[in-house]
Amino acid sequence: MLENWVxxxxxxxxxxxxxxxxxxxxxxxxGKFRVNANHKLLxxxxxxxxxxxxxxxxxxxxxxxxxxxxxxxxxxxxxxxDLGLAAELLQDPAVLxxxxxxxxxxxxxxxDTGSSCHSDLRDVxxxxxxxIPVRPARLIAEGCGLSRGEVERLIDxxxxxxxxxxxxxVSGDFTFTLKR
Numbered sequence: 001m002l003e004n005w006v007x008x009x010x011x012x013x014x015x016x017x018x019x020x021x022x023x024x025x026x027x028x029x030x031g032k033f034r035v036n037a038n039h040k041l042l043x044x045x046x047x048x049x050x051x052x053x054x055x056x057x058x059x060x061x062x063x064x065x066x067x068x069x070x071x072x073x074x075x076x077x078x079x080x081x082d083l084g085l086a087a088e089l090l091q092d093p094a095v096l097x098x099x100x101x102x103x104x105x106x107x108x109x110x111x112d113t114g115s116s117c118h119s120d121l122r123d124v125x126x127x128x129x130x131x132i133p134v135r136p137a138r139l140i141a142e143g144c145g146l147s148r149g150e151v152e153r154l155i156d157x158x159x160x161x162x163x164x165x166x167x168x169x170v171s172g173d174f175t176f177t178l179k180r
Contacts (some may be wrong), residue, residue, distance in 0.1 A: 001011070002175075005143055006112045007128045012087055012101040017046050017057065024052030026104070029090060031083035034058065034073075042067050042077055046086055059099045061089055091131060105132050113143045124179050131171035144178065154178070 015027040027048035035178060038044045042065050045058035058133050061078075062070070077085045090094050090103060125141060141151045154160045155167070162176035 001123070003122060003124045003127045004114065005124055005139070007109055007126065007132055007134060007139065008112055009109050009130050009132060011085065011108050012083075012090060013132075014051070014107045015059070015090070016104055017048075017099070018104040019053065019057070021051045021055040022050065022053040024050055026051045027057060028126050029086055031086040032081050033065070033078045033086070035078050036176060037067065040067050041065065042070060045087060059095065059101065076160070077119065080159045087130065101157070105134070108132070109134070111139055124178065125175045127155065127173045128171060130162060133169040133171045135169050136164070136166045136176070140166075140178070149150075154180075 012029045012031070015029060016025055017027055018025050019027070028049055029046060032047045034045045034047055042062060043060075043063040046061055046063075048057050048059060049055070050057070056085045072146070074085075096102070117168075124140075126136075137148050137151045138153065140146070141148045144151075146154075151160065159179045160166060160176055161179075162174055164170055164172075164174040166176070
């Protein structure tokens with residue numbers, strides 16, 4: 001029987017970026033946008049706050065874009081400070097590259113298994129609601145109540161098999177079989 005596990009985000013990830021006021025390099029986004037119009041041109045930033053000193057920084061979302069080229073529903077979501085839009089934009093590779101930032105997902109997700117590990121042979125499908133980079137060994141350990149070292153020994157012994165590489169990080173859906 002195939003079990004279904006889901007990796008669910010619980011909050012926005014921490015933004016890794018150098019702070020100009022203190023030596024900390026971690027910022028929290030709260031979903032607030034700043035929209036500035038200069039005649040027919042529009043600038044949009046996502047505001048983030050340093051976790052150490054509280055200084056605010058701006059992440060560029062749109063820069064000098066003609067107002068007519070922005071979809072009205074997107075503009076409404078920006079004006080409403082839509083938290084879901086902030087989550088989408090933080091995962092956009094173009095936004096990450098433009099602002100030279102990285103994301104730290106530690107503590108920003110949880111695993112919903114729906115049941116506990118009772119059988120000796122199980123097929124499990126892991127689905128990601130959003131692409132969160134996580135080590136499969138960590139997911140298997142958390143879902144089955146094992147230590148990560150024990151899961152890595154099971155992978156090395158061939159008792160955990162999957163179509164994806166289980167030693168790196170994954171951020172997309174995958175399945176695995178656990179044989180004990």
